[in-house]
Amino acid sequence: MMRITTRLSHSRAGIETRPLKQENKLKYPEDPIQFVLLPSNARKRYKGLLSLQSLMEQESERSSFNTYYPARNKSLGIIACGIAFNYLMENYPERKFPHPVLQLGQYPLPFSKVEKIVNECEQVLILEDGYPLVEEMLKGYLDKNSKIKGRLDGTIPRDGELNPDIVAKALGKEVKFGMKVPDIVANRPPELCAGCSHRDIYNALNETMKEFGKQKVFSDIGCYTLGALPPWNSINSCVDMGASITMAKGAADAGVHPSIAVIGDSTFTHSGMTALLDCVYENTPVTVIISDNGTTGMTGGQASHATGRLEEICIGLGVKPEHVRVLTPLPKYHDEMVNVLREEMLYEGVSVVIPRRECIQTLGRIKKEVKVKVEEVVK
Numbered sequence: 001m002m003r004i005t006t007r008l009s010h011s012r013a014g015i016e017t018r019p020l021k022q023e024n025k026l027k028y029p030e031d032p033i034q035f036v037l038l039p040s041n042a043r044k045r046y047k048g049l050l051s052l053q054s055l056m057e058q059e060s061e062r063s064s065f066n067t068y069y070p071a072r073n074k075s076l077g078i079i080a081c082g083i084a085f086n087y088l089m090e091n092y093p094e095r096k097f098p099h100p101v102l103q104l105g106q107y108p109l110p111f112s113k114v115e116k117i118v119n120e121c122e123q124v125l126i127l128e129d130g131y132p133l134v135e136e137m138l139k140g141y142l143d144k145n146s147k148i149k150g151r152l153d154g155t156i157p158r159d160g161e162l163n164p165d166i167v168a169k170a171l172g173k174e175v176k177f178g179m180k181v182p183d184i185v186a187n188r189p190p191e192l193c194a195g196c197s198h199r200d201i202y203n204a205l206n207e208t209m210k211e212f213g214k215q216k217v218f219s220d221i222g223c224y225t226l227g228a229l230p231p232w233n234s235i236n237s238c239v240d241m242g243a244s245i246t247m248a249k250g251a252a253d254a255g256v257h258p259s260i261a262v263i264g265d266s267t268f269t270h271s272g273m274t275a276l277l278d279c280v281y282e283n284t285p286v287t288v289i290i291s292d293n294g295t296t297g298m299t300g301g302q303a304s305h306a307t308g309r310l311e312e313i314c315i316g317l318g319v320k321p322e323h324v325r326v327l328t329p330l331p332k333y334h335d336e337m338v339n340v341l342r343e344e345m346l347y348e349g350v351s352v353v354i355p356r357r358e359c360i361q362t363l364g365r366i367k368k369e370v371k372v373k374v375e376e377v378v379k
């Protein structure tokens with residue numbers, strides 16, 4: 001098992017690819033009902049899972065991702081998990097560590113290696129990004145005076161990401177990196193692209209909501225989530241894929257009116273449809289805005305299952321055809337959008353508003369691809 005933390009997930013680097021050595025052969029499970037998790041079978045499967053633990057531990061013990069670097073000065077030992085090992089190396093570029101180091105990259109914990117460093121060293125500093133998982137495992141709940149140091153005793157800040165400076169400070173070294181980021185790569189808040197269709201629908205929604213009040217817009221996850229930030233400040237929630245319509249329904253059930261959901265076309269077919277059906281079933285007064293840009297913009301422009309069939313899906317789920325309204329989100333149609341939103345918000349039933357205009361990034365990419373193909377054919 002690998003442990004994925006924030007910075008690891010957001011890192012990028014050039015990699016060398018090699019030809020595929022072997023692919024798993026298609027094979028049916030030995031036990032034909034092993035994936036039928038009825039309680040009687042689930043209990044059996046859990047026993048099986050437990051019996052695998054020692055095998056996984058043995059793999060971890062043998063793994064080259066869990067390497068022990070010996071050193072003489074045992075006043076301190078360092079357990080560096082995942083990307084924290086890179087931060088440690090930035091402090092010791094030659095890999096000449098003054099203290100024993102256990103690099104952890106594969107889980108479960110390799111028990112004997114961990115035991116060795118803890119027994120050998122007077123104190124043990126745990127460097128791990130995110131939650132202090134390894135530290136908690138080693139420290140024990142009631143052990144306040146442990147020799148284990150890390151996020152829990154304040155040696156390292158309890159929250160926030162690790163970086164080479166924090167590691168240096170914890171090791172009593174001079175903080176030399178200063179983490180000064182050159183202006184050209186300085187942080188800037190994410191923003192909807194200029195010309196993005198979500199901008200136009202938020203402009204219209206904001207104007208409509210002047211009439212209906214604040215805190216009534218439940219959103220989902222996609223590029224449109226950026227509508228939570230200035231200058232729009234249009235949405236009041238984003239919890240997970242599919243939570244917009246369910247939360248709007250809950251709010252409507254609790255008496256919020258109008259109750260509005262904002263969801264993307266792709267997220268809608270991933271996990272919004274069942275919630276819409278629920279609204280239809282109970283004729284809940286919600287207005288669902290499905291901002292249809294014909295793609296999965298946020299994750300790089302993959303195709304969307306909704307493309308070409310969104311109205312049919314909504315009508316098929318039971319939304320009345322006259323309350324499935326398609327709009328073109330462009331500044332010139334601003335007033336029309338405001339009027340349609342107002343009408344549907346006043347309606348005491350389920351309505352779906354579909355602002356439809358392609359994501360300009362995906363559109364640009366497709367145009368480029370077509371151009372290259374045409375040029376190839378012409379050649």
Ligand SMILES: Cc1ncc(C[n+]2csc(CCOP(=O)(O)OP(=O)(O)O)c2C)c(N)n1
Pocket residue numbers: 221222223224241263264265266267268293295296297298299304359
């Ligand atoms: C459970 C889950 N799976 C996948 C993702 C990754 N993800 C983030 S946004 C998104 C979909 C975005 O597409 P859409 O709703 O059409 O909005 P757009 O970005 O195009 O505006 C996905 C799949 C996630 N956040 N959660």
Ligand code: SF4
Pocket residue numbers: 191192193195196197198223293297298359360361362
């Ligand atoms: S990638 Fe597409 S959907 Fe996302 S902000 Fe840009 S134009 Fe809008």
